[in-house]
Amino acid sequence: MNETYNHKLIESCKDGDRKAQKAIYDLLAPKMFSVCLRYCGDRQSAEDMLQDGFVSMFSKMDSYKGAGSFEGWARKIFVNTCLMYLRKNDVLKQSDDIEEARKLTSDVPTQMEDIGYKELMKMVMELPPGFRTVFNMYAIEGYSHKEIADELGITETTSRTQLSRARTWLQNKIKEKTDGRK
Template structure:
């Protein structure tokens, strides 16, 4: 089954190199959701994530001949997506908070541990992080 999956990707990529719009659409459909999630985690904004996603796919299809198959297509595309998202943040001139400023440290006093935290609560907490911290945390995950 994995070999069949690999052959389909190989065929689609070769057809994209020939400018086949249908093949481009198929690759887009295969990867768009996962790549959008990466964009959104980095930009923390739906519209920016959508713009970055489109820009990344346009760039990938324009530079498809640069894909040598040394890594999976998904890994190659993910690198493009991350770079585009980081560039979008830089362009919006967001100010990153240096990590060594003490006023931004979390209170490290002992507290009761509560393991009854929902996924939504974790997502909300991540979204409240300053942009620089959120991006680094998202890339780490």
Template sequence: MIREIIKGCQKRHRASQKKLYKMFYAYGMSITLRYADSRDQAALILNDAFMKVFTGIDSYNMKRPFKPWLRQIIINTAINHFHKHENELKLEQLEAARNKMDSRETIISSISYEEIIDMVQQLSPAYRTVFNLHVIEGFKHKEIAEMLDISIGTSKSNLSKAKNNLQAILQKNFI
């Protein structure tokens, strides 16, 4: 079924494009929400990614799985969005939470997915992007540094600050 939809997209059939979009919308949003400031911004990034998918669908190799190809386009689009807007955005500097939470595991296990996404979205774009690429996507600091055109040290620092900020957000909201 997916092969027929992709072939239709390669022929620029709008009905096939619509089917592909609907089929992978939730999957795409689950990725872009981790990088965006808001749901609206996540939808904007996802729409940009799908435009890239539709214009570059001819380069897709049908012998390979579609989902990883799509995922990489979505992540690259989110990174490009970050680069495009990083000069417009202030980088937040919040004081790190110094107190260890005694009931960390209990609190974390009771937090919903939506609450976690909301907390991640409260991070500055620089911290959020490095956090997602390292913790969620599994990239190494060297890869992140190359993707974001930053030093490895900056990547490590941003991850540490992101974790500290998330701890502060957890303490503020759940303790």
């Protein structure tokens, strides 16, 4: 367990101690807001997901037994909250993904070091929702294609295709950015 989230703080949080909850919120909120932004793509939805995620997390605190990283456990809750939101709003079924993908080439950027976090984050947020979700789940969270397929109600082939196109889309954006600086 990360020392930041010490046992006493988590136990107090389980007891409903408001100060402990606020302390956990202060520690987690910036990181989890980043997670929500990556999945939702817009700030308003991400704020809503951040709220829902914290309410859900505090209500489930008793189920955290200290077996793994607290932050990892919390991150799963926020990811699940975002996925539920995306499913609920049928964001994943938008049809423009395929059209977007057809325009792509497959150049691999070599100058990624020149890109900062904020620029990269902006690019991920601009990804079409289907690409963005699969890319986040596979490349950042480490889900397998089977898990993604089960979670999103799509086939594994679709998951692979979406991921491939997401990579290509991002690589092109990065290339455009770095080429523009030269």
